[in-house]
Amino acid sequence: MPVIKPDQVTAGGERKNRKELHLHSSIARDLGLRIVSGRYRPGHVLAGEIEASGQLKVSRSAYREAVRMLAAKGLVQSRTRTGTRVSAVEQWHLLDPDVLAWVFAGEPELEVLQGLFELRTIIEPEAAAIAAARRNDKNLEVMRNALERMGLHTVNVEAGRIADRDFHSELLRATRNPFIISLTNGVAAAVHALTEFKQREHALKRDPLPEHWRVFEAIEAKDTERARTSMAELIRLAITDMPVKRWPDNWTDSRLVRDSG
Amino acid sequence: MPVIKPDQVTAGGERKNRKELHLHSSIARDLGLRIVSGRYRPGHVLAGEIEASGQLKVSRSAYREAVRMLAAKGLVQSRTRTGTRVSAVEQWHLLDPDVLAWVFAGEPELEVLQGLFELRTIIEPEAAAIAAARRNDKNLEVMRNALERMGLHTVNVEAGRIADRDFHSELLRATRNPFIISLTNGVAAAVHALTEFKQREHALKRDPLPEHWRVFEAIEAKDTERARTSMAELIRLAITDMPVKRWPDNWTDSRLVRDSG
DNA sequence: CAGATAGCATTTGTCTGAGAAATCAACTTC
DNA sequence: GAAGTTGATTTCTCAGACAAATGCTATCTG
Numbered sequence: 001m002p003v004i005k006p007d008q009v010t011a012g013g014e015r016k017n018r019k020e021l022h023l024h025s026s027i028a029r030d031l032g033l034r035i036v037s038g039r040y041r042p043g044h045v046l047a048g049e050i051e052a053s054g055q056l057k058v059s060r061s062a063y064r065e066a067v068r069m070l071a072a073k074g075l076v077q078s079r080t081r082t083g084t085r086v087s088a089v090e091q092w093h094l095l096d097p098d099v100l101a102w103v104f105a106g107e108p109e110l111e112v113l114q115g116l117f118e119l120r121t122i123i124e125p126e127a128a129a130i131a132a133a134r135r136n137d138k139n140l141e142v143m144r145n146a147l148e149r150m151g152l153h154t155v156n157v158e159a160g161r162i163a164d165r166d167f168h169s170e171l172l173r174a175t176r177n178p179f180i181i182s183l184t185n186g187v188a189a190a191v192h193a194l195t196e197f198k199q200r201e202h203a204l205k206r207d208p209l210p211e212h213w214r215v216f217e218a219i220e221a222k223d224t225e226r227a228r229t230s231m232a233e234l235i236r237l238a239i240t241d242m243p244v245k246r247w248p249d250n251w252t253d254s255r256l257v258r259d260s261g
Numbered sequence: 262m263p264v265i266k267p268d269q270v271t272a273g274g275e276r277k278n279r280k281e282l283h284l285h286s287s288i289a290r291d292l293g294l295r296i297v298s299g300r301y302r303p304g305h306v307l308a309g310e311i312e313a314s315g316q317l318k319v320s321r322s323a324y325r326e327a328v329r330m331l332a333a334k335g336l337v338q339s340r341t342r343t344g345t346r347v348s349a350v351e352q353w354h355l356l357d358p359d360v361l362a363w364v365f366a367g368e369p370e371l372e373v374l375q376g377l378f379e380l381r382t383i384i385e386p387e388a389a390a391i392a393a394a395r396r397n398d399k400n401l402e403v404m405r406n407a408l409e410r411m412g413l414h415t416v417n418v419e420a421g422r423i424a425d426r427d428f429h430s431e432l433l434r435a436t437r438n439p440f441i442i443s444l445t446n447g448v449a450a451a452v453h454a455l456t457e458f459k460q461r462e463h464a465l466k467r468d469p470l471p472e473h474w475r476v477f478e479a480i481e482a483k484d485t486e487r488a489r490t491s492m493a494e495l496i497r498l499a500i501t502d503m504p505v506k507r508w509p510d511n512w513t514d515s516r517l518v519r520d521s522g
Numbered sequence: 523c524a525g526a527t528a529g530c531a532t533t534t535g536t537c538t539g540a541g542a543a544a545t546c547a548a549c550t551t552c
Numbered sequence: 553g554a555a556g557t558t559g560a561t562t563t564c565t566c567a568g569a570c571a572a573a574t575g576c577t578a579t580c581t582g
Contacts, residue, residue, distance in 0.1 A: 023565070024329065048533060059566040061322055064534090068285065068326045072333035072359075074446070080534040081574040090434070094443035095356055098333075115438040118391070126383045173351070177376040182355035185335070284536070309562065320537040325563090341563040342545040527580075535572070543564070550557070 023058060027066035029102070030056075035075050035086055036102045046076070046084045073099055095186040104193035110248055116190055117239050121232070123183065124168075128215060128231035129224040131174035139174035140220055143167055147212055155195055156203050165192045167212060171219070198241060211237055284319055288327035290363070291317075296336050296347055297363045307337070307345045334360055356447040365454035371509055377451055378500050382493070384444065385429075389476055389492035390485040392435035400435035401481055404428055408473055416456055417464050426453045428473060432480070459502060472498055 034040045046052060046067075053063035067084055070076045074093040078084040093099055103112060131139070146167040153160035165188045172184040211234040218226035281287035295301045307313060307328075314324035328345055331337045335354040339345040354360055364373060392400070407428035414421035426449045433445040472495040479487035 022563095028333075049535095050533090061325075061567090062565060064322075065326055065329045065564095068329050069333040072289075072330040074358075078534065079574085080572070081532060083533060089439060090442055091446070092443065093354070093357055093446075094440050096333075096354055097335075112439065115440045118438055119440045122384060122387045130379070177379055178350060178373065179355050179376045179380045181351055182353065185352070185354075283534095310564095311562090322538090323536060326535095339563065340545085341543070342561060344562065523582100525580105525582090528577100529579090530575105530577080532575085533573085535570105537570080538568090539566105541564105541566080544562085546559105546561085548557105548559080551555085552553100 023062045024065035024069065027056060027058065027063060028069040029098075031066060032070055032073070032075060032098065032102045033105060035070070036092075036099065037106050040086050042086045042088045044086045045082070046086070048083060075099070095183065097185045097189045100186045100190045101193060104190055104197065108197070110244065113194075113242065113244065114248055116187075116194070117235065117242075120187065120191075120235050123180070123187075124171075124235060125228045125232040127172050127175050127180055128219065128227040130177065130180075131171050132219045132222050132224045132227035134176050135174040135219055135222075139170055140216075142170040143174075143216055143219070146170060147209070147216055150212065151209050155208065156199060161192055161195045164195060164208075164212075165189075167216075171215075174219070198243060206237070206241060208234075208237065208241070284323045285326035285330065288317060288319065288324060289330040290359075292327060293331055293334070293336060293359065293363045294366060296331070297353075297360065298367050301347050303347045303349045305347045306343070307347070309344060336360070356444065358446045358450045361447045361451045362454060365451055365458065369458070371505065374455075374503065374505065375509055377448075377455070378496065378503075381448065381452075381496050384441070384448075385432075385496060386489045386493040388433050388436050388441055389480065389488040391438065391441075392432050393480045393483050393485045393488035395437050396435040396480055396483075400431055401477075403431040404435075404477055404480070407431060408470070408477060411473065412470050416469065417460060422453055422456045425456060425469075425473075426450075428477075432476075435480070459504060467498070467502060469495075469498065469502070 031040075031046075040046070047055065049060050049063060049067075053060045056063065067076060067078060071078060071084075073096050074087060074091045076084050077087050077091075094103070146163045149163035150160050150167065153163065155161050155164055168191060169184045169188045172180050172188075175181065211230065214230040215227060215234055218230050281290065292301075292307075301307070308316065310321050310324060310328075314321045317324065328337060328339060332339060334357050335348060335352045337345050338348050338352075355364070407424045410424035411421050411428065414424065416422050416425055429452060430445045430449045433441050433448075436442065472491065475491040476488060476495055479491050
């Protein structure tokens with residue numbers, strides 16, 4: 001009999017809602033979300049392993065592996081007798097793809113949004129310039145394909161957002177700089193979640209495709225300066241698309257005055 | 262009798278050489294080093310849990326927790342039946358402090374060095390500019406103290422390198438941008454290891470302190486533009502200090518022509 | 523009473539052994 | 553020859569026990 005599995009029903013099933021494959025991963029995600037969302041503040045001491053694993057109805061080892069993952073991402077720190085406590089925010093690996101995804105899974109605070117855009121404003125124009133210098137035909141091909149898919153689906157649907165992410169990922173990949181590429185996974189994931197976040201309020205009015213093509217054309221032409229400026233413009237527009245009434249103070253302070261001046 | 266513990270002798274002690282506290286951490290470090298050093302290439306499948314833990318003479322749970330940490334850092338990926346295999350380099354969280362430290366624990370390849378300096382060239386001048394705009398007196402105090410210590414010890418000894426790291430950390434912290442601060446832990450650790458790396462060949466001829474003070478003064482004066490340029494100069498000088506005969510091609514391509522031109 | 527000290531309790535860390543779940547490969551069957 | 557079945561292998565999860573570290577407290581001592 002061809003047993004068609006009904007997509008994981010799991011008797012007590014509440015945890016496997018999302019495509020979480022493993023128990024320890026989903027526990028880590030649960031705890032991670034509670035930490036980055038502020039439910040567990042820095043300094044907060046988690047319940048002991050026995051009690052915590054008991055509440056979650058999982059074995060101690062599964063719970064421990066989850067805690068070990070969070071510790072590897074700088075979110076918690078375990079010590080005997082003291083217990084496992086949430087680390088200071090400065091210790092968090094905010095550019096870790098998972099952490100970033102957890103941060104943007106909820107309603108990110110304005111300062112966090114600002115911080116991410118500020119980082120993108122610094123990195124991506126330069127990355128675009130470097131990509132223009134080092135890109136090969138395969139990079140170009142992938143980027144063109146991504147933009148075509150993006151135009152086909154629009155960023156209002158998942159497929160379009162994936163295409164958007166693919167474009168930025170391939171751009172950073174074209175820099176041939178492993179560290180910049182490593183930022184890919186994180187920033188791309190955040191941008192992805194962010195585009196989704198925009199949609200929560202209302203569908204995007206403006207079509208972001210033209211500025212994407214301008215960046216592409218600059219990189220295709222190996223025009224580093226134009227790649228830099230067009231990418232800066234792309235991000236500037238992306239910021240204006242955010243459903244944010246008023247950005248926090250000194251947002252335009254140091255960096256952005258230079259581009260607009 | 263006041264039992265003065267002889268600093269962890271550990272009968273079979275070979276693992277606790279460094280200040281590794283826990284078994285799983287030191288196993289993760291061992292495996293992590295083997296991966297980033299290239300001994301275990303991407304695609305390589307690690308020995309099964311039973312065999313691997315047997316070889317290391319540790320329990321399966323300790324070994325599993327180590328693997329879980331490496332998986333959290335993107336270095337490996339585990340799947341039933343297939344086993345645990347080393348991920349592609351693009352998946353590695355290269356900006357994770359541990360991963361970065363492991364990378365620079367050995368002889369880093371030229372391309373990696375180049376990549377890190379390229380990232381610093383992009384980030385730190387802008388970070389200095391932002392820091393100049395947002396720094397408070399406490400930031401200034403910590404930075405000044407760090408530079409004084411740096412002048413006292415010189416970067417030829419550990420205390421001086423720590424002071425150097427503290428300066429850069431506090432600078433990034435002054436940006437008030439959590440993502441840039443998060444880069445601190447990683448980049449600072451790398452710079453620290455890097456300064457140590459320079460010393461392996463021969464003691465540093467040039468005194469790097471003057472350019473550090475120039476950056477400090479610009480930030481003290483809240484002069485964003487001067488902070489940017491002086492930091493760019495600091496990094497440029499740091500690059501020339503590297504004991505590298507010839508940098509790889511297109512090193513001066515896109516980004517640096519702009520600063521020097 | 524002050525301070526050191528020894529013991530106690532609590533929490534994470536490590537080990538062992540067993541079975542469950544997933545999945546790749548070979549085989550069987552129609 | 554294709555679809556389904558079985559089997560083997562590997563990670564995943566569970567359970568229970570002991571070890572190690574460490575903060576707390578009561579006790580001892582000057």
